[in-house]
Amino acid sequence: MNFSLSFYIGYRYWRARKANAFASFITIFAVSGILLGVAAxxxxxxxxxxxxxxxxQRILGAVPQLTxxxxxxxxxxxxxxVKLTELPGVVGATASVSTQAMLQSPTNIGAAQVYxxxxxxxxxxxxxxxNVYSGDFDTLVAGKYRIILGAELARMLDVAPGDKIRVLSGDGVVYTPLGPVPSQRKFTVVGIFEMGSQVDATLAYVHHDDAQRLxxxxxxxxxxxxxxxxxxxxAAAIAPTVIKQFPTVVxxxxxxxxxxxxxxxxxxxxNMMSLMLSLIIAVAAFNIVSALVMMVVDKTTDVAVLKTQGLTTSNVMGIFLIQGSLNAVIGLLSGVAVGVLxxxxxxxxxxxxxxSILGAxxxxxxxxxxxxxxxxxVGTLVMTLVATxxxxxxxANVQPASALRYE
Structure with missing residues (x-):
């Protein structure tokens, strides 16, 4: 295949596309569709x-990522x-303890996961x-029974730093003649954090040693x-490697x-939004088919003459592939520039x-x-190339004898 010849003729046809006004309109419409689809x-x-x-950041930064x-x-x-922190992908590790608990204030009661x-x-x-805006995590001292609450949880309990709340844990239940009695202790609120997500209503932090006593x-x-x-x-990919670091079953x-x-x-x-917008690009790409088909019909005689002069089938295919690809590349580059800007x-x-989409x-x-x-x-280029x-x-299947019969 003589690529330079196919490119030259395809480029000439592309520049002369205004000879057919309707085909030119369809081409402009297709290029504009690719531009808008790619940008969107x-x-x-x-x-x-x-x-x-x-x-x-707002949710997974506040909860255990892998336990x-x-x-x-x-x-x-x-x-x-120490061994775990040396594994690829692990930035830190520490002892963990957590319990589902009921938090009771003088005015209300709520459930939370206490870490x-x-x-x-x-x-x-x-x-x-x-993200603590009132208090500090450094005030969590072992034996002092202090707690830091999420902002929404603190609002629901109607408490502020300095107030005391009762924490009742479902773990460590003691069974008595009167029935099961949950473990409970009074904690002093020393801080409030706000992540701007649903964890603000469900999480609380205490010192590790105090949680163990609770x-x-x-x-x-x-x-x-x-x-x-x-x-x-x-997390799922790292978990098997983590398990292998322990001599016992974990x-x-x-x-x-x-x-x-x-x-x-x-x-x-x-994924659904990407699929919907990709369909816009697909529709625009296949509009190129309409414009090229009209161009093929318009240039049938020219193609037949070129084939009689020795132009191969692959050369003819290359002419129209290049012509359609030029339209696609213009729409793609314009769409990328507009989309990035x-x-x-x-x-x-x-x-x-x-x-204001999210609020003032x-x-x-x-x-x-x-x-x-x-x-x-890459996806847009492949889609438009398939369309051409x-x-x-x-x-390429134009028969010179049939095309030139009445010329």
Whole structure:
């Protein structure tokens, strides 16, 4: 195949497309459709990525990302923590203890998941420690029975730092002649954190040793280890490697057990939006088919003459493939440029237009990913190339004798 010849003729045909006004209109319509589809796909995908990243930070930064459970106490758990932090993808590990509890204030009662933490070890790992607006995690001291609540939970209980609440744990129940009695202690509220997500209404933190006393566990006995990962979405892949680090039988749980449905819904919504916008690109790409078919009909005589002069079938196919690809590339490059510019300036544009999507003073989360942009470009190129194959084959099958019979 003589590519340079096919490119030259295809380029000449592409420049002369205005000879057929209707075909020219369809081509402009197709290029505009590709431009709008690609731009919309880039903007929407970036916003959905930002939303997913925001949820990951606001929820998975406050809950255990991967937890190791053992039936028996873990021997030399400090050494195990050191080994685990050396694994790829693990940024930190510490002893863990948690319980589902009822929190009772003088005016209300609510349920929460209470985590026991070591503030000095988790201050740089737990995102909630950086979102405390009243108090500080350093005030969680063993034996003082202090607690830090989520903002929504504190509002529901109508408490503020300095108030006392009663914590009743479902673990460590004592059975008496009057029936089971839950373990309970009074805690002093010393801080309130706000992640801006549903965890604000369901989480509370106390010192690890105080949590063990509340649950009537043996002091210093560790049966759970909590791991922090550089990417929580890799928890399932890291779990088998973590299990192999223990000489005894252990099991693992991760954030998907409690919040997997939420992220699954976000992922499904992102995929459906991408599919819908991809259909716009597909419709625009196959409009190129209509324009090329009309061009093939218009240039049938020219093709027949070229074939009589020695132009091969592959050369003829190349002419119309190049002509359709040029239209696709123009629409694609324009769409990428418009989409990237809109994405990078989306919040400025909405503020200028006076549009508030999330409410006054809130910006849309935007995260433009190079890998996703690459897939959009490659997918659009493949889709448009497939759309040009049929007209190119039809042009290549032109029989010179039949086409020139009445010339």
């Amino acid at each position: 796909l880039i903007v929407v995908s970036s916003v959905m990525n930002g939303l997913e990243g925001q949820l990951k 190791v459970h053992s039936e028996a106490p873990i021997d030399n758990w400090q050494q195990q923590v 026991g933490v070591y503030p000095e070890q988790e201050k740089n790992l737990l995102s909630a420690t950086r 649950m009537r566990q043996k002091a210093g006995e560790v049966k759970e280890l909590r791991l922090y990962l550089d990417d929580p979405f890799n 099991t693992t749980t991760d954030w998907r057990d409690t919040y997997g449905h939420l992220f699954g819904a976000v992922k499904m919504e992102k 809109l994405t990078l300036n989306l919040n400025s544009i909405t503020h200028f237009l006076g549009i 003073g809130q910006n849309l989360p935007v995260q433009l990913q190079l890998s996703q942009l690459t897939w959009i470009v 194959i049929y007209p190119a084959i039809r042009a």
